[in-house]
Amino acid sequence: MGHFKLVDGALQSEALVKKGSSITQMVATDSVVYVLYTDKTIEMFKSDNIETSINKTDKL
Amino acid sequence: MHSMGINDMVFAGEDELVTCSSDRTVKRWKVVENSSLEESKTLDLQDFDKDGYKENVEKQFLGLTYHPESGNIYSVNCNSDINCWGKDSVQADKVLRGHMNTVSCITNFANKFVVSGDNDGRILAWNTETGEAIRPSGVYKHKIAIQSLCSNSENVYSGSGD
Numbered sequence: 001m002g003h004f005k006l007v008d009g010a011l012q013s014e015a016l017v018k019k020g021s022s023i024t025q026m027v028a029t030d031s032v033v034y035v036l037y038t039d040k041t042i043e044m045f046k047s048d049n050i051e052t053s054i055n056k057t058d059k060l
Numbered sequence: 061m062h063s064m065g066i067n068d069m070v071f072a073g074e075d076e077l078v079t080c081s082s083d084r085t086v087k088r089w090k091v092v093e094n095s096s097l098e099e100s101k102t103l104d105l106q107d108f109d110k111d112g113y114k115e116n117v118e119k120q121f122l123g124l125t126y127h128p129e130s131g132n133i134y135s136v137n138c139n140s141d142i143n144c145w146g147k148d149s150v151q152a153d154k155v156l157r158g159h160m161n162t163v164s165c166i167t168n169f170a171n172k173f174v175v176s177g178d179n180d181g182r183i184l185a186w187n188t189e190t191g192e193a194i195r196p197s198g199v200y201k202h203k204i205a206i207q208s209l210c211s212n213s214e215n216v217y218s219g220s221g222d
Contacts, residue, residue, distance in 0.1 A: 002183070002218035004196050006170055011185045011216065013198030023219030026210040033210070033217055047215055 001035065003050045017051050062087065068123040078133055080121035086135050086145065103145050123165045125174055127188055134174045136163035142176055158184050158193040167209040167216065175216050177206030183218055
């Protein structure tokens with residue numbers, strides 16, 4: 001999963017983090033990012049830190 | 061109605077929904093008062109079929125995004141092009157070229173850029189005023205195809221199978 005930020009009018013890479021499963025879909029709000037994995041779990045991250053999970057579901 | 065699977069959809073303003081499909085069309089739908097949908101326009105790339113390969117799978121639309129400031133729709137398809145459709149257009153007004161492989165997803169970012177991701181794992185940010193492509197600085201490339209992109213007011217996130 002990659003995280004990019006706008007710095008001085010250009011996009012800058014903040015982090016590229018390996019996750020345990022393949023990502024299929026994501027949605028972001030200003031405070032959190034929701035990630036849907038192919039293993040049918042959803043994980044939630046703070047929008048400014050995609051390395052630390054806030055919450056993760058069991059397989060849906 | 062689309063004749064094949066719908067691959068992405070996005071709201072364009074308060075009363076319009078836009079869908080893209082493997083049937084090689086993008087459709088605009090008006091949301092009418094009783095909450096049903098009325099097809100208002102079909103956008104396709106037929107005029108770009110100069111080589112007669114209209115049925116080519118490369119013309120399947122995979123994703124789209126809405127740029128609120130200009131009212132433009134940006135769509136991506138399997139042939140690595142990004143097509144920009146004006147509010148009243150039924151043919152693409154602009155084609156943005158810079159990717160080397162199928163562009164799998166696209167998202168609007170800060171009303172200034174659209175950001176696209178391809179099957180090589182590359183990300184490009186496009187200035188919506190100039191059409192110029194900007195490669196992000198730092199480590200920006202996934203090892204395999206990008207499956208999803210999303211954004212909020214300050215950040216863009218990319219998701220992949222790697």
